[in-house]
Amino acid sequence: MCLLTLLCSLLSLHAQETTNENAFDYEAELNRSVPIPNSPEAEAFTQYGNTPVNMYAGSPEISIPIYTHQGRELNLPVNLSYDASGIKVEQLATSAGLGWNLAVGGRISRVTNGNPDDYIQSGITPYVSFWNNDVRDKMLKYREESTSFATRDSVVMYFDFMNSISINEIDTQPDYYSLNAIGINDYIAFDVETRQAYALNNPHIKVDFITTPAAANGMRSITKWTVTGADGTKYYFDEAEITDFDGDDMNQQFATFKTYNSSWVLTKVESANRRDTYIFNYTKLAPWAQNFSVSGYSAYTYTIDENTPANVPSPPFVTSSVPFIRIEQQRLDNILHNGKEIVSITYQNRYDIGASDAIDAITIKNGTTQDYKTYDFLTSYFGINDNQSPSGQQASDIRLKLNGIDIRSNTNDLYQKYRFEYFSPAQVPSVVSKAQDYMGYYNGKGSNGVLFPEVTVGQHTFGGADRSINFSDAIKGTLSRIYYPTGGYTDFEFESHTTPAEIADVDDNTHTQIYASQLLTGNIDNNVDCQSPDSFCECGSGWCNDEYGPGQSPNFTNTSFDIQEAGNYTLKYTETNTGGGNVPSGGTGIKAYAFKVSNNTNCGPAPVLDTDQILNPSGNGNLLIDSTDVVFSKYDDQYQLDVDGEMSAYLTPGCYQILLVNPNNQITQFLQVSRVETTIDSPEELADVQRAGIRIKTIKDYTDTNELATEKEYVYKVARTSTADSSGNIIFNPQFYAINNGLSLSGPDDGCSIIDATSISVVGSSSGGSQPHVAYSRVYEILKKGTTPEDNGGYTRHDFYIDQNTGLYSSGVPPNVSSYRPSLAVGQQIGSAVFDASYTALQETSSESATNSSSYKYFGSFGLYVVNKPEKNFDLLVSKPYLGGYTYDFQQKSYGLYSTGAGDGSTACAYVYPDRPLDWVLHIRNYVPSFELRSSAAQGAVGGMISQTSTQFFGNASENKQLQTIDTYEYDNSIGHLLRKKTTTLEDDEQITQEYVYSMELNDPVYLQMQTRNQLQMPIETTTTANNAVSVRKSNYSAIGNGFYPTSIEITNNLINPTTGATSNNPNEDRIYFEYYSNGNIKMSYQLDISNNSTTPSATEQINKVSYIWGYDNRYPIAKVANASHSEISSYVSSLVSLAQADNDRTLGYSGNEGALRQALDAMRNDPALSHTQISTYTYDPLIGVTSMTDPRGYTMYYEYDNLHRLKYVKDADGNILTENEYNYRFNN
Structure with missing residues (x-):
């Protein structure tokens, strides 16, 4: 949270500025700057239910709030999130349980493209990547496919380079890195030429890294990352998780096994002005005791000819590779804020993974050794019944299951519960089961002995696994119900994804x-x-x-x-x-x-x-x-x-x-x-087709008395009728086989001739990307308030932008090459319409966001890979003169029937080198030169909203009464595509424009200092034009302590002559000034009496003065003194801060440590020298709330809390109870 400064309000200014903010509101500015507490009665209770849904993917966004630590300018949320897109067979449980994730801190995770670009150890003979100078230079040289060379040797080097790629001797596909931290979700990629790292979705994010010293071959290992956000927040990823990979593959020389850093955990965060420092402490666990892998890589290639039977039940020569993987995990143990522990996590052993990383409890601390509250995690295991012990099970057969959370006070009193139920938890399959549909969800086909699917090509069917979908099995293990601390609960109903039928779905x-x-x-x-x-x-x-x-x-x-x-x-x-x-x-x-x-x-x-x-x-x-x-x-x-x-x-x-x-x-x-x-002979042939995975169908919220409170139904169709087509689109579809039209050599009986041959290559797994399998262009969200049609609550139509090959996406089949194209508008809502219970339109919104064609592209890099061209399997490589240099060509081997030399008249097929022109030179290699070089791409781009039109409808539909507002947005690529201008056009064609100037554009010394901290996107000046008036709001920053703060905010109002367009010469100007303590807390605010026309503030010209004293580790204001300069109260500061720091009890009046603080505050209030002031004072229970508030008249109100930190009593100055709160939660076991 942006506590005690204007920093956050200024950052969001362009989104919050309104047309009636021309007049300077001094009190509003002050309220945004200093968090004077409200009474606890005014604080809202926690809301449960009302689960949001990612309708683009059909997945509810389920989250359990644990705790949010209020920092001085950066908050730390701790949430438990659930992935409701379905449980895959090979999906392992996190430390919170299968499907759940403890969202706190962050990490950078490697997305391996080919082989890891850097490593700790590799293979019998280490491979090299673009960190090797020779590899990098050749990648740059061959990026555009080369056909012209200076020498014949250069031709050979080109093919040797491709052969080295094909055998994993070199890796030319740079990896990607998923970046997730507080407020940042991005991908990182390397520029092959400069070896610099860039964020792909925001040009203002700065990425630095540290590697081990380079080995003789140039290879190294990335050990640490430092990421600086566009607001100057700094993230440190200093601890790595290590993966040991044993490929168990056919290649016995390069990349067979490797040890590398696979992810880096967030270890420290420094807020923009360094007022908050969070430290994350981890324990590195021993490698897993088990190896979990089933799909690995299994494939076969079969040549189809006239002798191929109609059914090939068991293809011969299946190649299998099941990698052996061990990971040394980093387990988060506790979190410190400014040196004091605020969160600690304890763990217990688990039986599904041989590690001590099943969360047992999360304890929130009050900044000392004292606990604030504890969240106990109640767990068991999927794959077994409740009465079975997990200790006697195979680790691969069970997975950690979160049954509930008990919330306890610091006195161990239980006062809140969450409970979770799942679909058929005992029937969740083993993680090594081959009963998987084509996307990896459970399909109940226990007879599958392999993973490569059955494939039909023409008249031939090749045996394999049944990878068909089965929704009743795919849903197993998914969350079905949440019981809330209130006693109410939410039920989730799911269904299969659907899309309109495609050609492959109809037989016609x-x-x-x-x-x-x-x-x-x-x-x-x-x-x-x-x-x-x-x-x-x-x-x-x-x-x-x-x-x-x-x-x-x-x-x-x-x-x-x-x-x-x-x-x-x-x-x-x-x-x-x-x-x-x-x-x-x-x-x-x-x-x-x-x-x-x-x-x-x-x-x-x-x-x-x-x-x-x-x-x-x-x-x-x-x-x-x-x-x-x-x-x-x-x-x-x-x-x-x-x-x-x-x-x-x-x-x-x-x-x-x-x-x-x-x-x-x-x-x-x-x-x-x-x-x-x-x-199509009949429309029924193009009915919607079910696809793999699950989507949300209904969400029902019930009260603690089992009464249905609200129901939302989601309809995924292009129109709100039962006969309408599905709005689903297949975004990623796995590819399990490829047809190759190549060549083959006939046997001696057929004359040893090269003939055309068709072959099929089938694999058992297919890589995906960051986009879902199915996404929806339109979804109807229908609100039901009861169980009868008359209880209809209307509906909302949502429209989304759809595109393929965005985000991180893969070719889907070996060599599984990944590219990255920023998603930008993909998945964004581009339109909505709200209808009431009678289906009358109330509001309609349409928007346009930047797509790749209209985005600002600031970074591009590439990777290289090779594909085999089977039609060249019998070719020889030659070089020949071309355009003053040389190029390559191919000559097919000449096969014939030759004697074996055994003396028995036996013959065999053999080849001789074909004749060639004199200036052609044959190059004999130990590989077949059937390669073709191709490239993949990484692109960094940024976009934003271009326009949005909002229309509200009034009265009867026949009256066509409406009010329309159009917002358009203009961006400036010279400053990294930041918003430069927003224009709002109202119904009467009146326009309101706002234009912005940012810290990264200014050359004043303070802004240059801010730029070195990467504080680039701070709006410094906003100009609003409306109704022939121009209002300019400017924040003037200064360096104070370790940060940068606005020491004054000025608003200048000018009138525009509608005839000449000229602005007035006598603008009206208002200004507020701020002074700060060295820690960034506001010390004093004031305005100037400009009637004296003085440009230099002096004590006699200061008006509307407000001074502040802070306590409790400088986190809370304990005194607000109006009409006084800070110098007038400075003699009280030290003692009041000390008394606040010593406050560790809860009292009335002047007794105890809290009472001593109140007494000292009253003494300041009663000081005759301050009789002209108005003093408000406060005492607190840190993390719980305000315990007393004394107004300028000296009247005190007391607030008492129970052992569970809930407000219990509000008392007057004499200790009389004014209000009492009683809490009656209904627990569900």
């Missing part, structure tokens, strides 16, 4: 609908007018860097096409040799792009953009199209073609364009966009 006639198709054979015109619209020149003169040569135009085609319906489309791109030979992959100067131009769905075939609007004509040929609008780029690092040159792309309605450029007359390009569509 299908056809391929082609939306665009372009074929281009290359050539180059050596004598062309570059100004001609029929030419393609990167530049028209010899001075620029034109890769085709000055004044030379390659063949090109440029066309547009329309997409009318959002969905998954197939994009195919191939290059073939016009003469029938092999094609050097890429070919210098060959370009291919498909990209979105606009949202117009009727643009026709004529190109919307000319070539010089697509590619930079200045000489570098760089793409001018925003990378997020690119559907396909020959060199694009996001998109991945399979061995047939095909990929799936999610296209939204709009106009798209294709550009092919080709100077090589030996190469023909082909690019096509299509989709398989079906002819």
